[in-house]
Amino acid sequence: MIEKLIAYFSKFQALSEDVKNIIRNDTEIRVIKKGTILLKEGQIPKDNYFIIKGSIRQYYLKNGEEKTSNFFIEEEWVLPFTNINKDGKSACYLECIEDSHLVIADDKQGNDFLEEFPEFYKTSQLILEKEIIRQQNEIAKYVNQSPEERYIDLQKNHSELINRVPQYQIASYIGVKPESLSRIRKRIATDLRLKKE
Amino acid sequence: MIEKLIAYFSKFQALSEDVKNIIRNDTEIRVIKKGTILLKEGQIPKDNYFIIKGSIRQYYLKNGEEKTSNFFIEEEWVLPFTNINKDGKSACYLECIEDSHLVIADDKQGNDFLEEFPEFYKTSQLILEKEIIRQQNEIAKYVNQSPEERYIDLQKNHSELINRVPQYQIASYIGVKPESLSRIRKRIATDLRLKKE
Numbered sequence: 001m002i003e004k005l006i007a008y009f010s011k012f013q014a015l016s017e018d019v020k021n022i023i024r025n026d027t028e029i030r031v032i033k034k035g036t037i038l039l040k041e042g043q044i045p046k047d048n049y050f051i052i053k054g055s056i057r058q059y060y061l062k063n064g065e066e067k068t069s070n071f072f073i074e075e076e077w078v079l080p081f082t083n084i085n086k087d088g089k090s091a092c093y094l095e096c097i098e099d100s101h102l103v104i105a106d107d108k109q110g111n112d113f114l115e116e117f118p119e120f121y122k123t124s125q126l127i128l129e130k131e132i133i134r135q136q137n138e139i140a141k142y143v144n145q146s147p148e149e150r151y152i153d154l155q156k157n158h159s160e161l162i163n164r165v166p167q168y169q170i171a172s173y174i175g176v177k178p179e180s181l182s183r184i185r186k187r188i189a190t191d192l193r194l195k196k197e
Numbered sequence: 198m199i200e201k202l203i204a205y206f207s208k209f210q211a212l213s214e215d216v217k218n219i220i221r222n223d224t225e226i227r228v229i230k231k232g233t234i235l236l237k238e239g240q241i242p243k244d245n246y247f248i249i250k251g252s253i254r255q256y257y258l259k260n261g262e263e264k265t266s267n268f269f270i271e272e273e274w275v276l277p278f279t280n281i282n283k284d285g286k287s288a289c290y291l292e293c294i295e296d297s298h299l300v301i302a303d304d305k306q307g308n309d310f311l312e313e314f315p316e317f318y319k320t321s322q323l324i325l326e327k328e329i330i331r332q333q334n335e336i337a338k339y340v341n342q343s344p345e346e347r348y349i350d351l352q353k354n355h356s357e358l359i360n361r362v363p364q365y366q367i368a369s370y371i372g373v374k375p376e377s378l379s380r381i382r383k384r385i386a387t388d389l390r391l392k393k394e
Contacts, residue, residue, distance in 0.1 A: 062341050069340045082329040083337075091337055114319075121318030122311075128325040132279040135332040140280075140288055142339035143266045144259050 001029050004052050005103055008075055012123040019117050026113075028104045038080075038094040045080035045090050047106050054100025055161075057169060058083070060092045068172040070138065071097075071161055077127060081107060097165060148184050150174040155188075198226055201249050202300055205272055209320040216314050223310075225301045235277075235291040242277035242287050244303050251297025252358075254366060255280070257289045265369040267335065268294075268358055274324060278304060294362060345381050347371040352385075 005027065006020055015023075029052065032038070039045055041061060049056065049072075056078050058070040069092065072078050078094060085091050096102075114120055141150055151174050154162060162170060171181035199221055206212055206220070226249065229235070236242055238258060246253065246269075253275050255267040266289065269275050275291060282288050293299075311317055338347055348371050351359060359367060368378035 060337065060341050067340045069336055079329065082326065083333045084330070091333075114322075118315060118318065121315065121322060125311075125318060125321055125325065128322065128329065129279065132276065132325065132328055132332065133281070135329065135336065136280045136288075139266055139332065139335055139339070140257065142336070143264045144257050 001052055001101060002027055002103075004075075005050060008050070009123055012126045013120075016119075019120065022113070022117070026109070030102050030104050032096045032100045032102055034096055034099045036096045038096060039090050040093055041091060042089050044088055045084065047104050048080065048110065049078040049094075050103035050105065051076055051078070052101040052103060054096060054098045054102070055164060056100065056102075057095050057097045057165070058092055059095070059172070066093075066169075066172055068169050071158075071165060071169075071173065073160070073164075077131065079131065082131075097169070147174045147176045147180065148187070151181070151184050152188065198249055198298060199224055199300075201272075202247060205247075206320055209323045210317075213316075216317065219310070219314070223306070227299050227301050229293045229297045229299055231293055231296045233293045235293060236287050237290055238288060239286050241285055242281065244301050245277065245307065246275040246291075247300040247302065248273055248275070249298040249300060251293060251295045251299070252361060253297065253299075254292045254294045254362075255289055256292070256369070263290075263366075263369055265366050268355075268362060268366075268370065270357070270361075274328065276328065279328075294366070344371045344373045344377065345384070348378070348381050349385065 002024055006015065006023055009015055009023070032054070038047075038049070038056065051072055051074050053074060055074075056072045057068055058072070058078070060067045060069060080090055080094060083090060083092050114124060141153065145153060151170075154170070154174070167181060168178045171178045174181070174184075176184070202224065203212065203217055203220055212220075229251070235244075235246070235253065248269055248271050250271060252271075253269045254265055255269070255275070257264045257266060277287060277291060280287060280289050311321060338350065342350060348367075351367070351371070364378060365375045368375045371378070371381075373381070
């Protein structure tokens, strides 16, 4: 299992055997049940997560309504320290939406590791850059896309999510009620049929 | 002028005199006129910007309409390489909205600097983390706030922007037409007056 994390890091930078062994010995992988809340709004985040298998949903709770802001799947990092209010407390919730295998890396552990193996900063930097690109992409969707366009984008670029995630969460992610998502899906299906005829 | 950049970096990490001197000798500061487009959609980004003085607006052009996604002011980085399509080309526009003094740092220069002074990776990492926090905060606004709430948030947390930026750009940033922004401002003013009475 841990070899998946090593293979992931190796995409960014060749790792020495020393670094690989530290990762093998010191990394904690946890199996987490579907439905587990990893972090609640108002809690102080301590851990970061790398998804070996499974998926995590990030959502906000506003007036009792869950508002999904992101889904994370295999080979993605979830960095809750980036999602805090000024008081350092989490602004959102994180939930495992499938049975998941997660690498748990607390902030201190990550920093200690970088102190000991500063050559790893380069990989760390590339991972953070990737994360910023991902988020800018999310912002671009809010700015430019209608809910229907967001759904089509999801079908095109993240089709795996549509089958793995409950429909009400997909609806909340594209910013509509579940009924509207049904209508959007019907409209898209009709358009496709008309195009084929 | 360059001392402002050095002071900024020093907030994250003590800099050696060597590093300070490299920054003093090798950094290019450019004075850019208000209204200059720094980058267009479809261009390949090459430079990053640190704002010494002035401001930059990021926007998308959709069906001929400018959709403002971000404002950047003094002591902020603008990292256009984070805002690209899969083909590596910019997805958005960047415009100086005031006469600005910018540090221009091209990607290669940044990477060469890190290779030569790897101790600087730590600062680089902290800056990227700050940027992710900023963006998560932007996403949270899209997910949780109505245009009126976004305007109130802007008044509370970035009041300097409201006076420095044309109103039509503020309207586009909170996702409404300029007429709606006028209505929102009137409503907020009335609410304030009622509260005082």
